[in-house]
Amino acid sequence: MELSTQNLLPSWSKTAPIHTARLIVRPFQWTDLESLHKLRTIPKVMQWTIQGTIDSSIQQTRDWMKIFIDETDSARRNFNFVVTLRNDNSDDPANCQLIGVCGLVALDSLPVSPLPMLGYMFSPEAWGKGYATETVLGFQREWRRLVDLAQQTHSIPPESVEELYQIRAVTLESNVASAGVLRKCGWTMYEKVEEEDKSLLRWSVTCS
Numbered sequence: 001m002e003l004s005t006q007n008l009l010p011s012w013s014k015t016a017p018i019h020t021a022r023l024i025v026r027p028f029q030w031t032d033l034e035s036l037h038k039l040r041t042i043p044k045v046m047q048w049t050i051q052g053t054i055d056s057s058i059q060q061t062r063d064w065m066k067i068f069i070d071e072t073d074s075a076r077r078n079f080n081f082v083v084t085l086r087n088d089n090s091d092d093p094a095n096c097q098l099i100g101v102c103g104l105v106a107l108d109s110l111p112v113s114p115l116p117m118l119g120y121m122f123s124p125e126a127w128g129k130g131y132a133t134e135t136v137l138g139f140q141r142e143w144r145r146l147v148d149l150a151q152q153t154h155s156i157p158p159e160s161v162e163e164l165y166q167i168r169a170v171t172l173e174s175n176v177a178s179a180g181v182l183r184k185c186g187w188t189m190y191e192k193v194e195e196e197d198k199s200l201l202r203w204s205v206t207c208s
């Protein structure tokens with residue numbers, strides 16, 4: 001059986017949160033709108049994203065979120081999460097402060113872009129505390145678990161499994177913070193490209 005990245009993934013409603021020592025990385029909820037709008041209107045966060053500018057209205061944030069909340073549970077086009085701080089005094093996700101976003105977006109561009117791309121952003125109050133590193137490492141563990149699970153339930157040739165373990169990322173060369181996160185998580189920079197007057201670095205990791 002040919003196994004694509006998309007069919008490794010659980011549906012949106014069955015997506016389990018990723019737990020790390022200090023964080024809960026969970027699927028988007030509509031109640032995150034206000035916190036996400038706040039994050040997406042900070043210029044020093046958004047300047048590093050593909051969009052490059054802040055959201056101009058709450059409606060723009062809502063439209064962006066829509067892509068990541070699939071109430072119909074149809075075939076997945078992304079595997080994106082919000083990052084929240086664990087709150088030992090409450091089990092209610094609403095009481096866990098949202099500090100960022102991390103995940104795979106635009107899986108529908110596969111196989112044009114043959115490997116899934118990881119993206120992330122965190123709010124400035126949370127920078128420099130190792131949260132991005134902890135999130136990306138947690139994500140890599142989850143990715144490996146999903147590939148291993150698929151391997152147990154389908155017969156996949158070993159070379160395909162190796163490929164499925166791989167994730168890629170792109171950073172602006174000037175984004176030293178992001179490069180630091182990827183290096184700490186075991187990623188390798190494999191290519192530098194110039195695109196529309198920007199220097200981009202391409203990265204990959206094998207989550208095995």
Ligand SMILES: CC(C)(COP(=O)(O)OP(=O)(O)OC[C@H]1O[C@@H](n2cnc3c(N)ncnc32)[C@H](O)[C@@H]1OP(=O)(O)O)[C@@H](O)C(=O)NCCC(=O)NCCS
Pocket residue numbers: 044045046048049120121122123126127128129130131132133134170171172175176177178179180181184
């Ligand atoms: C990039 C970003 C996610 C880093 O988040 P973070 O939680 O501060 O990262 P961490 O604390 O896990 O840092 C991990 C490593 O990154 C490096 N790093 C982090 N911030 C840095 C900075 N401002 N300058 C240089 N290196 C930095 C360090 O090497 C750090 O390692 P250390 O612990 O040995 O010092 C955060 O700055 C951010 O959200 N930026 C805006 C959005 C963005 O750039 N997204 C990525 C697009 S590709």
